[in-house]
Amino acid sequence: MTLQQLKYVVTVAECGNITEAAKQLFVSQPTVTSAIHDLEKEMQIVIFIRTNKGVILSEDGERFLGHARQVLEQVDLIEGIYKDDVVSKPHFAVSCQHYSFAVNAFVDVIREFDACQYDFTIREEQTHEIIEDVTNLKSELGVIYLSSKNTEVLSKMLKRNELEFTELFTATPHVFICDSHPLASKKSITMDDLQDYPYLTYEQGEYNSQYFSEEFVSTLDSRKNIRVRDRATLFNLIIGLNGYTVCSGVISAELNGRNIISKPLDVEEYMRIGIISRKGVVLSRYAREYIEALKAHCM
Incomplete structure (x- = not known):
């Protein structure tokens, strides 16, 4: 499991669509799909359920996403303290x-x-x-x-x-x-x-x-x-x-x-x-x- 894979999971969950997530991440759609597939295989869970409208989180995926966000948040905090040359990009919606x-x-x-840098979203819905x-x-x-x-x-x-x-x-x-x-x-x-x-x-x-x-x-x-x-x-x-x-x-x-x-x-x-x-x-x-x-x- 890598931090990159966790970032992919969080972005896909926010977009609800792998193609759109790949655009935001500036990588190809197959790269994101492969990374998530490898992560699911390693964790022995299904994180996303594919639908004709995109993807939705499974029950295991919902729990996993919560942990992934916590890990990435802690990484941002550590990098902000010890690596002056690293610019983290916080996410919040x-x-x-x-x-x-x-x-x-x-x-x-x-x-x-x-x-x-930040990637914040507010939705009036x-x-x-x-x-x-x-x-x-x-x-x-x-x-x-x-x-x-x-x-x-x-x-x-x-x-x-x-x-x-x-x-x-x-x-x-x-x-x-x-x-x-x-x-x-x-x-x-x-x-x-x-x-x-x-x-x-x-x-x-x-x-x-x-x-x-x-x-x-x-x-x-x-x-x-x-x-x-x-x-x-x-x-x-x-x-x-x-x-x-x-x-x-x-x-x-x-x-x-x-x-x-x-x-x-x-x-x-x-x-x-x-x-x-x-x-x-x-x-x-x-x-x-x-x-x-x-x-x-x-x-």
């Missing part, structure tokens, strides 16, 4: 719902380590994609929320995939609107106040249900509904159409713009926002720093 504080925390991690990413160790961490409406279903799904949820904070629901909105002067807003305005939500594909929605208020509660895929479009529509969305209330003027404001929503509900990770997998120093940065931005 997180998948999250569309939270500006999750992006701000990601920026903090990059600034904290200030490496001259649909809820089920976040769970799949962390399950398959494509991302080390995921950021989602639980509420009274989705806890039972999502908790079962997390347990089935050997994931654990660690709460960061409990938020009271807020509404994001523009500062020129007719309701902008109100101290708090009710659902009745919002009936005449477009409700903007994040599209969840085939998982469009209240259990996977990023907004705990169902679209059935609104007469006008618009689904979007990205945060920029959502905020443009909030401004252009006097629309609104329901969220945690944690707002970033840097990322969302100063004309987006947050108002308390008058409902008896909560949002437990936290991180999901694989059970039994030791987190990298980047993941640990990311969690601390999340706490700093949310509390």
